[in-house]
Amino acid sequence: MRKNLNVIAAYTIMMGLIIIVGIFQSWNIALSIFNLCLISAVMTMGANIQWGYAGLINFGIMGYTALGGLAAVLISVDPVHEAWSAGGSNIIISLLLIIGMVLAVRYVLKKYEKSKVRTYIIATIIIAGIIIIRFVSEPGIEAIEEVDPAKTGFLGGFGLPIIFSWIVGALFAGGLAFVIGKVALGLRADYLAIATLLISEIVIAIIKHEDWLTRGVKNVIGLKRPAPYEVNLQQTDWFINLVERFNSSKLNLITDLTERQAALNQFVIEGSSIFVKLCYSGMFLIVVIILLILTQKALYSPWGRMMRAIRDNEEAANAMGKNVVKQHLLIFVLGSAIVGIAGAMLVTQDGLFTPGSYRPMRYTFLIWVMVIVGGSGNNFGAILGGFVVWFLWIESAPIGLYLVNLTTAGLADTHFLKVHLIESVPYFRFLMMGIGLLLIMRYRPKGILPEKIEIK
Amino acid sequence: MDYINAIVLLLNYIFVPALAYGSQLALGAIFVTLIYGILRFANFATGDMMSFGTMITILFTWYFQSLGISLGILPTALIAIPFAIIFMVGYMLLIDKFVFKYYRVSKSPPVQLAMVSIGVMFVTQAVVRIIIGPSDRRFFDGEKFLIKAGEFKEMTGLNEGLAIKSTQVITIVVTLILVSALFWFLNKTKTGKSMRAYSDNEDLALLSGIDPKKIVMITWIIAGVLATIGGALYGLDKSFKPFTYFNNMLPIFAAAIVGGIGNPFGAFLGGYVIAFSEILLTYAYKKFFMYLLPESLEPNTLLQLLSTDYKFAVSFSILVIVLLYRPSGIFKGKIL
Numbered sequence: 001m002r003k004n005l006n007v008i009a010a011y012t013i014m015m016g017l018i019i020i021v022g023i024f025q026s027w028n029i030a031l032s033i034f035n036l037c038l039i040s041a042v043m044t045m046g047a048n049i050q051w052g053y054a055g056l057i058n059f060g061i062m063g064y065t066a067l068g069g070l071a072a073v074l075i076s077v078d079p080v081h082e083a084w085s086a087g088g089s090n091i092i093i094s095l096l097l098i099i100g101m102v103l104a105v106r107y108v109l110k111k112y113e114k115s116k117v118r119t120y121i122i123a124t125i126i127i128a129g130i131i132i133i134r135f136v137s138e139p140g141i142e143a144i145e146e147v148d149p150a151k152t153g154f155l156g157g158f159g160l161p162i163i164f165s166w167i168v169g170a171l172f173a174g175g176l177a178f179v180i181g182k183v184a185l186g187l188r189a190d191y192l193a194i195a196t197l198l199i200s201e202i203v204i205a206i207i208k209h210e211d212w213l214t215r216g217v218k219n220v221i222g223l224k225r226p227a228p229y230e231v232n233l234q235q236t237d238w239f240i241n242l243v244e245r246f247n248s249s250k251l252n253l254i255t256d257l258t259e260r261q262a263a264l265n266q267f268v269i270e271g272s273s274i275f276v277k278l279c280y281s282g283m284f285l286i287v288v289i290i291l292l293i294l295t296q297k298a299l300y301s302p303w304g305r306m307m308r309a310i311r312d313n314e315e316a317a318n319a320m321g322k323n324v325v326k327q328h329l330l331i332f333v334l335g336s337a338i339v340g341i342a343g344a345m346l347v348t349q350d351g352l353f354t355p356g357s358y359r360p361m362r363y364t365f366l367i368w369v370m371v372i373v374g375g376s377g378n379n380f381g382a383i384l385g386g387f388v389v390w391f392l393w394i395e396s397a398p399i400g401l402y403l404v405n406l407t408t409a410g411l412a413d414t415h416f417l418k419v420h421l422i423e424s425v426p427y428f429r430f431l432m433m434g435i436g437l438l439l440i441m442r443y444r445p446k447g448i449l450p451e452k453i454e455i456k
Numbered sequence: 457m458d459y460i461n462a463i464v465l466l467l468n469y470i471f472v473p474a475l476a477y478g479s480q481l482a483l484g485a486i487f488v489t490l491i492y493g494i495l496r497f498a499n500f501a502t503g504d505m506m507s508f509g510t511m512i513t514i515l516f517t518w519y520f521q522s523l524g525i526s527l528g529i530l531p532t533a534l535i536a537i538p539f540a541i542i543f544m545v546g547y548m549l550l551i552d553k554f555v556f557k558y559y560r561v562s563k564s565p566p567v568q569l570a571m572v573s574i575g576v577m578f579v580t581q582a583v584v585r586i587i588i589g590p591s592d593r594r595f596f597d598g599e600k601f602l603i604k605a606g607e608f609k610e611m612t613g614l615n616e617g618l619a620i621k622s623t624q625v626i627t628i629v630v631t632l633i634l635v636s637a638l639f640w641f642l643n644k645t646k647t648g649k650s651m652r653a654y655s656d657n658e659d660l661a662l663l664s665g666i667d668p669k670k671i672v673m674i675t676w677i678i679a680g681v682l683a684t685i686g687g688a689l690y691g692l693d694k695s696f697k698p699f700t701y702f703n704n705m706l707p708i709f710a711a712a713i714v715g716g717i718g719n720p721f722g723a724f725l726g727g728y729v730i731a732f733s734e735i736l737l738t739y740a741y742k743k744f745f746m747y748l749l750p751e752s753l754e755p756n757t758l759l760q761l762l763s764t765d766y767k768f769a770v771s772f773s774i775l776v777i778v779l780l781y782r783p784s785g786i787f788k789g790k791i792l
Contacts, residue, residue: 057567183780189567190498194709195779198772201706209765361581361702365574372571427585434578438555441572 007380007449014387021395028270031277033394038284039345040386044370045291045379046338052377052451053304054331055311057193060180062363063200064336066207066355067176068169068343070214073157073353075165076224080156083147087212088155090140094133101129144212154215163226165344166287173340174333176203181332185325197360208355220353227279233272240264243271280349287345288383291338295379307331366393369437375447384449392436393429400428457614462747464616468605474735475728476624476693479631482727483686484708486638486720487679493655493718494675495560497569501577502683503705507698508547508580509684510691511588512540514595521597529599529622537688545680551576552676560672577702584698592697596623623693634685635724638678642720647674655718706768707734710775716785725787730771738764 018037022030043061050056104125112118145153184195207214214220233239244251247267254260298304310317310324318324347353366389374385392399404425408418440447484502491499499505516536526532555576559569602625605617642648647670654661654671662668687701694700707730715726740760749755762770778785 183776187779187783189565190570191713191779191783193567193570194498194713195776198706198710198775202769202772205766205769209763365577368571368574369578421586424586424589427582427590430578430582430585434575434580434582437575437578438572441568441575442558445568 007384010384010449011380014384014391017391025398027274028277029394031274031281033391035277035280035284035349036394037387037390038281038288039342039349040367040370040390041288041383042284042291042342042345042386043339043367044374044382044386045288045295046335046342047367047371048335048374048376048379048382049295049338050331050335051371052382053299053307053311054328055189056185056328056332056335057189058196058332058335059193059360059364059368060196060200060203060336061339061367062358062360063196063203064173064176064339065343065346065363066200066204066358067172068165068340068345069347069353069358070207071169071172071340072162072165072223072344072347073214073220075157075160075168076162077157077220078159080147080152080154083144083152083155083212086143086147087140088144090137091144091155091212094137094140097129097133097136101125101133104129141212149218152215153218154212154220161226162224162348163283165348166341169340169344170337171340173343174337177333177336178329181329185328185332197364200360200364204355204358207358214353214355217356219355221351223347223351223353225351226283226348227276230269230272230276233275234268239272239275240268243268246271284345284349287341291341292379292383299379366433369433371447373436373440373447375449375451377451378447378449381447381449381451385447388448389433389436392432396429396432397425400425400432403428458747461614461616462744464614464618465744465747468616468618470732470735470739472618472620472624474731476621476627477735478728478731479627480686480690480693480727481704481708481711481731482724483631483634483682483689484704485711485715485723485727486635487682487686488708488712489715489717489720489723490675490679490682492712493720494651494671495556495569497566497573498709500570500573500705501580502708503702504577504580504584504698505544505548505679506683506687506690506704507584507696507701508687509540509544509680510687510696510701511584512543513537513684513688514588514593514691514696516540517595527598531596531598531623531626531692533595533688533692534626537685540688541681541684544684545677548676548680548683549673552672581698581702588698590698592695593691594695596692598622621693623689627689627693630685630689634682638682638720641678651675703768707771710771713775714778714786716787719785719787722785722787726785729786730774733774734767734770737761737770738767 018030018034021033043065046064047058047061050058105122108118108121108125112121144155147153180196180199184192184199187195208216210216211218244264244267247264251260251263251267254263306317306322307327309320310322310327314324370385370389371382372385373389374383375381401422404418404421408415408421411418444450484506487506488499488502491497513533513536516539517531517533520526520532520536525535527534555572556569559572599622602620602622603618605619608618609615640648642652650661650666651671651674653664654666654668658668661671690701690704708727711726711730712723713726714729715722715724717723738760740758742755742757742759745755745759
C-alpha cells in the first residue's frame with residue numbers, strides 16, 4: 001500500500017481536477033474531457049509498450065489511429081449496393097492483382113539468390129503490377145465515386161455494430177505495423193522515428209485521397225452508435241423519471257406547473273447528453289482496465305523481463321539466445337494494435353470520420369509528450385500522462401485566458417496588446433506542452449511516475 | 457517548332473518550379489544535416505525554427521514598409537533578412553544555452569536530444585502563433601515576374617509561354633551564393649575544417665585542441681542563417697503559414713537523408729532530388745505528348761503517374777526506399 005502511495009495520490013489529484021471542472025464549468029465538459037483522457041490513455045499504453053518496454057521509437061501513431069478510425073467506418077456503415085455493382089468487380093480484381101503481385105515478389109525473393117538481376121526482376125514486377133492495377137481500377141473507382149457523390153460515392157462498409165471495429169481496428173493497425181516493422185525495424189533509433197513519421201503521413205495521404213474507400217476529405221458522418229441517442233432518450237419515460245428524481249429538490253422549489261415543466265425539460269436535455277457520455281465512459285473504462293491488466297501481467301512475466309533485457313542491452317540479450325529481431329517485431333505490432341483500438345474508439349465516440357483532422361501534432365507528438373511526462377515503462381505512469389496532458393491540452397485555453405487577464409489587468413480592454421493576446425489564447429496550449437515537456441525531461445527525466453521494477 | 461514548344465512546356469511547369477522548390481529544400485536539408493553531423497541529433501524543430509526566422513523577417517519587412525523604405529523592383533524582405541538573421545541567431549543560441557547544452561554536456565543519447573527538440577518544436581510553434589497568428593500571410597512586394605508568359609509568347613512566337621517569377625530567380629541566386637560561401641567556409645577556413653573534424657571524430661578533434669564550445673556556437677550561427685534565409689525564400693515564393701512550415705520539415709528530412717545525413721553537399725543535392733521527383737511524378741504529361749506525337753496517337757488520358765495529392769508521399773517513398781537499400785544515402789553520409 002505504502003509503495004503505491006504516490007500512484008494513488010497522483011490519480012486522486014487528477015480525478016479531483018476533473019471533478020472541479022465538473023462543478024465549476026459543467027459536467028458535460030468534464031465528462032468529455034474524461035472520455036478523451038481514457039482514449040488518450042489507451043494510445044499512451046500502446047506507445048508505452050513500444051518505447052517503455054522495448055525502447056522502440058514509433059512516431060507513426062497518427063497512422064495507426066487513422067487506420068483504427070477507418071476500421072470503424074468500414075465495419076459500421078451500411079454497404080452501398082449501387083457502388084458495389086458499379087465498380088466492385090474492378091476493385092476486387094485489383095485486390096487480387098495486388099495479392100498476386102506480392103506473392104510473385106515473394107516467390108522471386110525465395111527462389112533466386114541475391115543479385116542485381118533479381119532486384120531488376122522485382123522492380124519490373126512492381127512497376128508492371130502498378131500500371132496494370134491502375135488500368136483495372138481506374139474505371140471502377142470513377143464509377144464508384146459517381147454514385148450519389150453528395151451522400152455516398154464510396155463502397156460503404158459491412159453494416160455491423162461499430163463495437164466490432166475496435167477489434168478490426170487493432171487488426172488493421174497491427175497489420176500495417178507488421179509491414180513497417182519488417183521493413184524499418186533494422187534502422188537506428190532516430191531513423192526509425194523519421195521513417196515511421198513519414199510512413200504515417202503516407203497512410204494519411206492515402207486515406208485522404210482514396211475517395212472510393214473512405215470518402216476522403218468529404219468525411220463520413222452519422223456513424224452508428226453503441227450508445228443511445230439523446231433525442232430518443234429525451235422521450236423515454238424511465239429516463240425522464242430518473243432525471244426528475246435526481247433533480248427533485250430543485251424542481252420542488254418551483255411551484256408554477258408550466259415553469260416546472262420547462263425546468264424539467266431543460267434538465268432532461270442536459271441529462272441526456274451526460275447519460276450518453278457516461279455510457280461511453282463505461283465502455284472506454286472497461287477497455288482501459290482490460291488493457292491495463294494485460295499489460296501489467298505482461299510486464300512482470302518472463303516475457304516482460306526479456307523485453308527489458310533486450311531494451312537495456314541488446315547484444316547481451318542476443319548472446320543469451322533471445323531473438324531480438326522477432327521480439328522487436330512482436331512488440332511493434334502489439335503496441336500499434338493497441339493504438340488502433342484507440343483510433344476506432346475515438347471515431348466511435350465522435351460518430352464521424354474526418355481524415356483531414358489527422359495531424360502529427362495532435363496524434364503523434366502529443367501522445368509522445370503524454371508518455372514522457374507520465375513515465376515511460378510504467379503503465380500507471382503512461383495512463384496518468386494521458387490524463388494530465390489531455391486535461392491541460394483542453395484546459396490550457398481557460399488557464400491562458402486567466403493568466404492574460406491577470407498580467408494585462410492594468411491595460412484598457414481595447415489596448416492592442418491585450419486584444420492580440422486574448423485572440424491568441426488557443427495557442428498557449430502548445431506553449432504549455434512544450435515547456436512542460438522540457439521541464440520534465442530536464443528535472444524528472446523518468447516522468448511523474450517513474451518505472452519501478454520489482455521482481456514478484 | 458513542336459519540339460521547342462514541348463521543351464518550353466517542361467521548363468515552365470517542371471524545371472523552373474522544381475529548381476526553386478529544390479533550393480528551398482536544400483537550405484533546410486543542409487540545416488538538418490549540420491545539426492545532425494555536429495550536434496548529433498535529429499532536429500524535429502527544423503520546420504518551426506524556419507518559420508520563426510521567417511516571422512522575424514516579416515515583422516522587419518512591415519517595419520521597413522511603414523518607414524517607406526523599399527528596394528524598388530526587389531522585395532523589401534531582402535533588406536529585412538540580415539536583421540532577422542541577427543535575432544534568429546540570438547534565439548538559437550538562447551535555446552542552446554537553456555535547453556540543448558545540458559544534454560550535450562551530460563552526453564545523453566541522441567534519442568533524448570530528439571525528444572527535447574520536440575519540446576522546442578512545441579514552444580517555437582506557440583511563440584510564432586502567438587506573435588503573428590496562424591493565418592496565411594504574403595509579404596512579397598516589388599516586381600512579380602521577370603518574364604511574363606504573354607510577353608514570352610510574343611517575343612518568340614511559340615504557343616507555350618514561359619513565366620519566370622522574380623522570387624524564383626532570387627531563390628536560386630541566393631541559394632547558390634549562400635551554399636558556395638558555406639562550402640568555401642567548410643573546406644578552406646580553419647574553423648570550417650575543425651568543424652568537419654569534430655563531426656568526423658569528436659574525440660580525435662578534442663585531442664588536437666579544437667574548442668567544442670566554439671564549434672557548437674558556430675554551428676548554431678550557420679544554422680540560424682540557413683533557417684532564416686531558407687524560410688524567408690520559401691515564404692516569398694509561396695506564402696507564410698506556420699502549419700505549412702511544420703509540414704515542410706518532412707520533405708526536408710527526406711532530402712537530408714537521401715543525400716546522406718551529415719554530408720552537406722549530399723543534402724544540397726538531396727533537396728533537388730526530392731523536388732524534381734515530386735514534381736516529375738505528379739505532372740500530367742498529356743500536353744507534352746500532344747506536341748511530340750502525331751495527331752493519330754494523341755493520348756486521351758492525363759498521363760499522370762500519380763495524382764498531385766500524393767506529392768508528399770512521393771518524397772517519403774523515395775526516402776523509405778533509400779533507407780532500406782542504401783541507408784548511408786545516395787552520396788555516402790554517416791553510416792547509420
